Amino acid sequence: MREPTRLALSAEALATDNHHDHILVGCDNFRDLDFGGTNRNEIFRHPQPTGLMNSFRNALQILFGLGARLFQQAIAKPPRKHATAKAHWRPWHLQDRHQSQVSRKQARKARRRARCHQSILRAIYGRQYQVFCHLCPPPKDFASDHTETIEQLSTLSLIPPFPLRKTSCRIRSILIRLRSLPHMSTRHQLPIGIQTFAKLREEDCYYVDKTPLIAQLAEGGSVYFLSRPRRFGKSLFLDTLAEAFAGNRVLFEGGEAAIALGAEPKAADRSRLYLADHWDWDKRHPVIRLSFAEGRLERREQLERSIRRQLRENAEGLGIALVDPEDIAGSFAELISDAAARYGQRAVVLVDEYDKPILDNLTEPEIARAMREGLRNLYSVLKGRDADLRFVFLTGVSKFSKVSIFSGLNNLYDLTLDPAFSSICGYTEADLDSVFAPEFAAAAEAGQPLDRAEVQRWYNGYAWGAESVYNPFDVLLLLRLREFRAHWFETGTPTFLVNWLQEKGFFTPRLERMLADDDLLSAFDVDWIAPEAMLWQTGYLTIAERLNTPQGGLYRLRLPNHEVRTALNRALLNSWMPDAGRATVNAALALYQILAKGDIAALQAHFERLFASIPHDWYRNNPIARYEGYFASVCYSHLASLGVEIIAEDVMNEGQCDLTVKHGGTAWVFEFKVADDPEKASTERNSAMAQLQARDYAAKYRGAPGIAQVIEVGVEFSRQERRIVSWQAELSAPLA
Numbered sequence: 001m002r003e004p005t006r007l008a009l010s011a012e013a014l015a016t017d018n019h020h021d022h023i024l025v026g027c028d029n030f031r032d033l034d035f036g037g038t039n040r041n042e043i044f045r046h047p048q049p050t051g052l053m054n055s056f057r058n059a060l061q062i063l064f065g066l067g068a069r070l071f072q073q074a075i076a077k078p079p080r081k082h083a084t085a086k087a088h089w090r091p092w093h094l095q096d097r098h099q100s101q102v103s104r105k106q107a108r109k110a111r112r113r114a115r116c117h118q119s120i121l122r123a124i125y126g127r128q129y130q131v132f133c134h135l136c137p138p139p140k141d142f143a144s145d146h147t148e149t150i151e152q153l154s155t156l157s158l159i160p161p162f163p164l165r166k167t168s169c170r171i172r173s174i175l176i177r178l179r180s181l182p183h184m185s186t187r188h189q190l191p192i193g194i195q196t197f198a199k200l201r202e203e204d205c206y207y208v209d210k211t212p213l214i215a216q217l218a219e220g221g222s223v224y225f226l227s228r229p230r231r232f233g234k235s236l237f238l239d240t241l242a243e244a245f246a247g248n249r250v251l252f253e254g255g256e257a258a259i260a261l262g263a264e265p266k267a268a269d270r271s272r273l274y275l276a277d278h279w280d281w282d283k284r285h286p287v288i289r290l291s292f293a294e295g296r297l298e299r300r301e302q303l304e305r306s307i308r309r310q311l312r313e314n315a316e317g318l319g320i321a322l323v324d325p326e327d328i329a330g331s332f333a334e335l336i337s338d339a340a341a342r343y344g345q346r347a348v349v350l351v352d353e354y355d356k357p358i359l360d361n362l363t364e365p366e367i368a369r370a371m372r373e374g375l376r377n378l379y380s381v382l383k384g385r386d387a388d389l390r391f392v393f394l395t396g397v398s399k400f401s402k403v404s405i406f407s408g409l410n411n412l413y414d415l416t417l418d419p420a421f422s423s424i425c426g427y428t429e430a431d432l433d434s435v436f437a438p439e440f441a442a443a444a445e446a447g448q449p450l451d452r453a454e455v456q457r458w459y460n461g462y463a464w465g466a467e468s469v470y471n472p473f474d475v476l477l478l479l480r481l482r483e484f485r486a487h488w489f490e491t492g493t494p495t496f497l498v499n500w501l502q503e504k505g506f507f508t509p510r511l512e513r514m515l516a517d518d519d520l521l522s523a524f525d526v527d528w529i530a531p532e533a534m535l536w537q538t539g540y541l542t543i544a545e546r547l548n549t550p551q552g553g554l555y556r557l558r559l560p561n562h563e564v565r566t567a568l569n570r571a572l573l574n575s576w577m578p579d580a581g582r583a584t585v586n587a588a589l590a591l592y593q594i595l596a597k598g599d600i601a602a603l604q605a606h607f608e609r610l611f612a613s614i615p616h617d618w619y620r621n622n623p624i625a626r627y628e629g630y631f632a633s634v635c636y637s638h639l640a641s642l643g644v645e646i647i648a649e650d651v652m653n654e655g656q657c658d659l660t661v662k663h664g665g666t667a668w669v670f671e672f673k674v675a676d677d678p679e680k681a682s683t684e685r686n687s688a689m690a691q692l693q694a695r696d697y698a699a700k701y702r703g704a705p706g707i708a709q710v711i712e713v714g715v716e717f718s719r720q721e722r723r724i725v726s727w728q729a730e731l732s733a734p735l736a
Helices: 011-015 049-076 104-124 197-202 211-220 234-245 255-260 265-269 300-318 328-343 365-379 429-434 437-445 452-459 472-481 495-503 508-512 531-537 562-576 580-597 600-612 616-621 630-641 678-683 687-695 697-701
Strands: 020-027 042-046 127-136 145-149 170-180 223-227 287-291 347-352 389-396 514-517 542-549 552-558 645-650 656-663 666-675 709-718 723-733
Touching: 197 234, 211 234, 211 389, 234 287, 234 347, 234 389, 255 265, 287 300, 287 328, 300 328, 300 365, 328 347, 328 365, 429 437, 429 452, 437 472, 452 472, 452 562, 495 531, 495 562, 508 562, 508 630, 508 645, 514 531, 531 552, 562 630, 580 600, 580 656, 580 666, 600 630, 600 709, 600 723, 630 645, 630 656, 630 666, 630 709, 656 697, 666 687, 666 697, 666 723, 687 697, 687 709, 687 723, 697 709
Parallel strands: 020 042, 223 389, 287 347, 347 389, 666 709
Antiparallel strands: 020 170, 127 145, 127 170, 514 552, 542 552, 645 656, 656 666, 709 723
8 A cells, every 4th residue: 555645844944935925725634744743824714625625716716816906805794694795706705695594603604604715715816836645545656745936917827736525535635835926015105205004004005114123132131222213214213113102003903803893894905014023012111202204403492393283293192281381391390200100001212313403413513512412411311310211212323422412211122233133214126026027027027128237326325234125215216206316315415514525625435435434434423524434324325344443443435336326326426616517527438448449649638628628726725636636536426426346446545546446347557646757757758657567456357257457547636727737548458
C-alpha cells in the first residue's frame, strides 16, 4: 500500500512565513496541523476538507461570475439574519425561493455557508493561491501541490485539476495558502497633504503601518524627542500616537472588526494595523496636544498668545477649568495634573514642531533668543509633572541642546539616530514594493512606467540608520504626476539656508564629502550653528557612514539623492552669481554633449563665458565673490545642478578642489586652484595640473567599466581679474 502524500509545508515553515498573509485549512482533525501558536497569518478553518474545497470552488465561481464591482458589494454587505438576500447573494448560498418556504435549519446552514464564502472571497481576491492536499491513498500520478494565479476576472480556469468527488481516495486534509499579488491589489487614494490619522483611515487612503514602532515606544520609555526634516510625516505620526492613547480602536481595525466597532461599511476593505492586537484598549489617556507648525510668530508676545490659546482649547476639550489662564507655566502644570486626576489615567503630551518659532527667526538673533526663552518656560513644566505623565513626544526639525531648551529634563531620550527607529518617518523600499505597488502597476498600464532604479536615484537616500528611506511627499507626488521633478524641494525653497551659507562663505564642493562627530551634529543653538548641523538637520545632507574612533562616533555626510543635489546646487548657484538660472538652462543641452564627447576646447570656452557674464558691479557689491573658494564653488554648483555624476576627491582645502565628473563614458578629473600671481600662472606651467598629476586621481578611472576616456584638467582662477587665467587639459586615456 502506498504511503500517504504529506503536506508540503511544515509547521515551522508556516510560522516563519513572511510572504503569505492568509491560510485556509480543512482537515479531519485540527490537531493534524500544528501551527506552533503563530499569529503571523490569519487562518480560516473549515471542519471538513471536502467542505473547504467546495467552498473554495464556489467562492472562485462567485468571484468570476460577479465581477469586480459586485464582488466589492458582496464582501461589504454580509447577509441578514433571515434567509433571503439581495440578488447578488442568491447564486451562491440560496435557492430562489420565498422566505416563508425556508426552514430555520436551512436558513442557519445558508448563513454559515455565506459567512464561509464571504471569508474566502475576501481572502482570495487579487491573490495567488497554492493548494496542498493530503490524500489516503493518493491517486496515481497525483501532485501533492498545485499553484495557480488569479490573473483576470474574465476566465474561470482556477479549479485544481484533481478529482474531489469521483475518487476513491479519502481527503485527509487540504491547505490553501494565499499570497497577495501587487498588480491585482486594490488602488486607494494618495494621502497628499493629509496629516490626520482618522481622515486617512476613513477616506480609504494608502497607509504605511508605523504602529509597531508605537507599541515599542510605549513599552520602552516615556519622554522622547525626534528630529526629522520638514514634510517627512512627523505630524501624521504624532496624530497616530494621539488616537492610540485616546483609545480610538476603530481607526486601527479593518474588515468586519472595524464595522462592528461602528466604522463605515467601506472600512471592510482597509487593512488591520499591528496595534489592533498589541495595545491595551481599555486604558484611555487624556491627550494634550501643542503645535507650532502653523503660521509665523515674530514676537515673544505672539508666541505667548498662541500658547495660551492652545492650553485653553486643550482644557475645554478635556473639561477642565484653568484657574489663571494668563500664567502659561502654571496653566500647563494645572492642565496635566487635573487631566490625570479627572480621567484616572496619566496624561499624554504631544508637541509638534517644537522649534519652529526659533527657526523662523534665526536671521534676527534677539527675537530668536526671546522665542527660546518663551519655549523653555513652557517645556520646563514637564520635569515637575513626571508623576502625572504617561508619555511625552516632541518633534521638530532642529536638535537644540538640552541646556538651551529642555533644561533639567534629564529623562528625555533622543530617537533621531536610534537605528531601531530609523524608518519611523519616511517610506522604505519595501513599502514601495508592497503598499504602493498598485500605483506603479497603474502607471505602467497607462503607458507611463516609473523605473524603480530611477525612482531610487532621484528620491531615496535619507538615512538615520542602516536603512535609507524616501521622503513621503516626493513619493506621493511622483505617483500622482508620474514625472520626475524636485517635488519636495519645490514646496519650500530654503532661502534662509542659501543666504546663511552665502554669508558664511560656504565652500559648496564640500557638500559631496563632509565629516562630523556627535557633538558637531548636535551643535545647534541661536548663537552658533555649525554648517554640518544645519545641512544635516534640514535634510540636505544625510549620513553615508558611521565610523567608530577612539574618541567616539564619526559620521561621513553626503547629499542624499539626485533631487537634493541638483535642486540645492541650482539654488546656491542663483545666489552665487546673477542670472545663473537662465545661463544654466541655455547651456544645459550643449554642456551634456560637450562632457560626453570630451570636447576640451568647448568646455574651456563654456566656463570662460560663464565667468565673463558676471557684471563687475556684482563682484564689487557681493563679499561672497572675494573669498578664496568662490570660483571652485561656482564651477561645482554649475555642474552639479545639471545632474551629472560628481565624485569629490579632495574638497577640504578651499584654495583648491579636486572633482571628477562622469558623463557619457567620459571621466573629467578637475583640479581648481586660485592663482596668487595671474601673470605667472598664464605663462608658466599650470600648477593645478602639476598637483593633479602628482596625486594621480585619474588612475582609478583608466580602463574602468563604462569609461572610454579620461581627461585631466587643471584650472587656475585670478581673484583680482575675476577670470580663468590658466586652463590645461590632457587626454589621459585615449579611446580604444
